[in-house]
Amino acid sequence: MNKDIFLTNSLGNKKEKFIPIDENNVGMYVCGPTVYDDPHIGNARPLVVFDILFKVLKCKYGNKSVSYIRNITDVDDKIIQSSNEKKISIEELTKKVTINYHSDCDYLKCDKPNKEPKATEHISLMVKMAEDLIKKKYAYVNKNHVYFEVKKFKDYGKLSNKNLEELIAGSRVEISENKKNPEDFVLWKPSKNNEPSWESPWGKGRPGWHLECSVMSKKYLGIKFDIHGGGRDLIFPHHENEIAQSRCANDTDKFANYWVHNGFITISNEKMAKSQGNILKINDFKKKINGQVLRLALISSHYKQPLDWNDKLINDCQKILNKWYECHVEVNKKVLIPEDSLSPLYEDLNTPGYIANIHKLYDKAYNGSVKDKQIFTTACNFIGLLTDSKDKWLNFKKEKSNISEKEILLKIEERDKARKNKDYKLSDKIRDELINKGVLIEDKDGKTTWKIK
RNA sequence: GGCAUCGUGGCGGAAUGGUUACGCAGAGGAUUGCAAAUCCUUCUAUCCCAGUUCGAUUCUGGGCGAUGCCUCCA
Incomplete structure (x- = not known):
């Protein structure tokens, strides 16, 4: 550019x-x-x-x-x-x-x-x-x-x-x-x-x-x-x-x-300091949260500004990436990011402005062509996001979870049976059980998928 | 005390001398057995007071408020 x-x-x-x-x-x-x-x-x-x-x-x-x-x-x-x-x-x-x-x-x-x-x-x-x-x-x-x-x-x-x-x-x-x-x-x-x-x-x-x-x-x-x-x-x-x-x-x-x-x-609006006992080590996040979530959170405000670190910020970023991964495609060739989209980064590294543009590219990609999805993915990749495959992203939490996949699939099967019999009391009970164990059920296109909350 | 930074909708957070992003939350709809997720639509804001200007949230001055640094903490 x-x-x-x-x-x-x-x-x-x-x-x-x-x-x-x-x-x-x-x-x-x-x-x-x-x-x-x-x-x-x-x-x-x-x-x-x-x-x-x-x-x-x-x-x-x-x-x-x-x-x-x-x-x-x-x-x-x-x-x-x-x-x-x-x-x-x-x-x-x-x-x-x-x-x-x-x-x-x-x-x-x-x-x-x-x-x-x-x-x-x-x-x-x-x-x-x-x-x-x-x-x-x-x-x-x-x-x-x-x-x-x-x-x-x-x-x-x-x-x-x-x-x-x-x-x-x-x-x-x-x-x-x-x-x-x-x-x-x-x-x-x-x-x-x-x-x-x-x-x-x-x-x-x-x-x-x-x-x-x-x-x-x-x-x-x-x-x-x-x-x-x-x-x-x-x-x-x-x-x-x-x-x-x-x-x-x-x-x-x-x-x-x-x-x-x-x-x-700052940590929930308090200065992060040893005396406050609120120093968060990077290592402590590794078990539960994908590094890309931290990365997005860290650039969610302009680099010169103070940044408050709190649960809502992390949750928001996690949700955004979950959503964005819906539009993730493999990009094997060189794809250009539109200049308009890229330009905030040239203006004193305006990362929030760039993120806003990625949201717009997502909207376009969602109902758009493969090319639109490639542009969107490339724009994310440029700042180190969506660099993993979709599978790797989805598996991150599954791997870290202590409930076994076998157990989950068994429960889902059980629930499917109940749903077919229109026994919704039982099926909802099973769903609640799983939610309590941190597993989220989604019925999508006739299939039931699950992920770790 | 000195030197800086900042004050934008319910929250987070950009930008801008004129029509003001984006995300979350809220509202309505699609979808669903109900949800969840997703999609579509949508409401809301520029700390106060002067000045400059045709026009200020943006520039200037003052006020109020918050924060940081001046301590080998990124």
């Missing part, structure tokens, strides 16, 4: 036309997980949002012209803490969480990024960047720590709309005697004996939080690239500090050109 892509750039907070540095080599870096605990539904949102942005970019520029880099942070204070709490080694913890994370990505039908670099595999580059920053006088060493001196970077606060005076006045920044100024942040710090550590010019230690993204984005996308994404909460301090480090280390006027941030998920 010739249409331009528009994105809301957090840097300046305006919707802007997306112009890549090089159309044949579009780069997107998204902050992936810190692997200290299994991913929750809040982590799922950026996974799905940026997966769709990835798809839109590939649609516009071609599959081979887009690089999607999503890191895994596997060294961090939270990991150390979590490994102590869980009483397992750091290696075991990060390995386990990473496996679960990948399984969640599959479950949510996300395309694989081009590269998924790990922080621990790039420590030497982080040391190098810290050295560069010291050499260039943007950073200083004190008692085996390396700090970035925020004052030296004149554009600090541009992304998050903050100025230094306010930050200091707020005085909520960690105060440390080692720092020259309270706003300075750590590039390298010493490790205690039982903590992970690497050799460095400043003694054994480990990197500060932000350094891995600066280093890995540089390695895989270069010193300037197109899109940097993540959750809203990362704007400050994480992304602000990334910009400071990277631009100073690389002597550039820009780091990423477009900053894209997704909004937060």
Whole structure:
């Protein structure tokens, strides 16, 4: 499609036309997980949002012209803490969480990024960047720590709309005697004996939080690239500090050109937080709900807006997909999605607008030709929906159910007999029995079908 | 306190300087032994007050209200 892509750039907070540095080599870096605990539904949102942005970019520029880099942070204070709490080694913890994370990505039908670099595999580059920053006088060493001196970077606060005076006045920044100024942040710090550590010019230690993204984005996308994404909460301090480090280390006027941030998920209108005890892990849904349902729910509001997670949302999405699968057909050839239908996705990734268009395509497909059904299915596939066959979709819940198919079919047979004898009391009784066991009966075209409620 | 975001029908949720999506729920109908599912039809909305304008829900200012960030939480 010739249409331009528009994105809301957090840097300046305006919707802007997306112009890549090089159309044949579009780069997107998204902050992936810190692997200290299994991913929750809040982590799922950026996974799905940026997966769709990835798809839109590939649609516009071609599959081979887009690089999607999503890191895994596997060294961090939270990991150390979590490994102590869980009483397992750091290696075991990060390995386990990473496996679960990948399984969640599959479950949510996300395309694989081009590269998924790990922080621990790039420590030497982080040391190098810290050295560069010291050499260039943007950073200083004190008692085996390396700090970035925020004052030296004149554009600090541009992304998050903050100025230094306010930050200091707020005085909520960690105060440390080692720092020259309270706003300075750590590039390298010493490790205690039982903590992970690497050799460095400043003694054994480990990197500060932000350094891995600066280093890995540089390695895989270069010193300037197109899109940097993540959750809203990362704007400050994480992304602000990334910009400071990277631009100073690389002597550039820009780091990423477009900053894209997704909004937060609330759980039944409450903030999702450990203290609320309402953190929903992605893994907990796998038994009962198809990943496509979560995916649809996650894009049911615009990515910038908050999204409330509740039972009605899940039920609605489940119903919509049940309905949509009625019109699902196998598509083996290339089918074009009408430009009018696709265009909301180009307008700042307006997924609700696109979903509305899919509803319209469904209406057309329902009484339409095979071609209409193919267009409808293709439009769903584009955002990772209806990607399974109809059978697989229908069998998902049957497989997860604890009532056997044999038992159900026996009951249905029994009920059919009763219906033929016009013994509706008995037939309704059997139906109620099955409903109580979670099995829904439907008499359709003279045949009785069933599904798990 | 500072910086942002938001306020659309019963609910969720887009868009828009003029005729306002889409989904759920509701109503009526088709279908059904009755249901369910599905199909067809259909009712309902732009927080308040000024201003700009031929015309504002959309732009500007003010008010009220909600939320987020400023705490290594996506």
